[in-house]
Amino acid sequence: MKTKKKTLTIAGSDATGGAGLQADLKTFQEYGTFGMSAITSIVTMDINDNWSHTIETIEPEIVGRQLDTIFAGGKPDALKTGMLGDIRTIAVVRDAIERYQPKNIVIDPVLACKGTAGILLSENADSIRELLFPVADVTTPNLVEAGILSGLGELKTVSEIEKAAIILHGYGAKNVIIKGGRRFDNQHDEALDVFYDGHDFHHLKSPLVHSDNNHGAGCTFAAAITAGLANGQSTLDAVTTAKAFVHAAITNAQPFNQYLGHIWHGAYRDNGRFKF
DSSP states (O other): OOOOOEEEEEEEEETTSSSHHHHHHHHHHHTTOEEEEEEEEEEEEEGGGTTEEEEEEOOHHHHHHHHHHHHTTOOOSEEEEOOOOSHHHHHHHHHHHHHHOOSSEEEOOOOOOTTOSSOSOHHHHHHIIIIIGGGOSEEOOBHHHHHHHHTOOSOOSHHHHHHHHHHHHHTTOSOEEEEOGGGSOOSSSEEEEEEEOSSOEEEEEEEOOOOSOOBTHHHHHHHHHHHHHHTTOOHHHHHHHHHHHHHHHHHTOEEOSSSOEEOOTTHHHHTTOOOO
């Protein structure tokens, strides 16, 4: 049997299986890679309190031991970060990257999760900029995260998104993909993402899916890029395939409860589109 590429997610746990490391591992499997995970936090939701979220962080020292365990088997072919939740954990992740020198690093700069009122910790943004962007091959902020991390605030136009991408690239990220999704009103009924490689901009578009069953879309997008890079795709090809993967997953999403629905990670495979 051909040896599988190895992919790693360093992220929080979503017990419902829709987002976080569970979404990452499902995506890795769909791409034919062997997924591994280091848990940084556990997110729970209270159905008796309007689906409010509670985030319990894992001690950074334990996160570090998980990473040492994983890297004892050699370097993954690509890795991603998701919700890290603690500036000490961000430092632990940066230390592991420096010690083990993995390649194909995707930083999903999660500053909050759906259902939370605000940012996890304001200092997280500073730590992500200072410690993770300089080692990022790709970073995948959404509009809100890009506005905070760039210092530009709310991004309302394509030109503002492009300006934010230039700023984030300036912090060291080699490639920036800002997810507009349905948050960005481009008046063309399209989901627009802006990709910047330090030289050129690419506007990636797909038909807008009008559905609230999109839980896990952002995590899945970053995970799909990660797996694509592990499989040898160029960065632009990995991003383009990831966008198609997520679009199919949202199109075929299923309701979970009265508060949210989950995307279907098997949709792209169901349509016979994988060749890995």
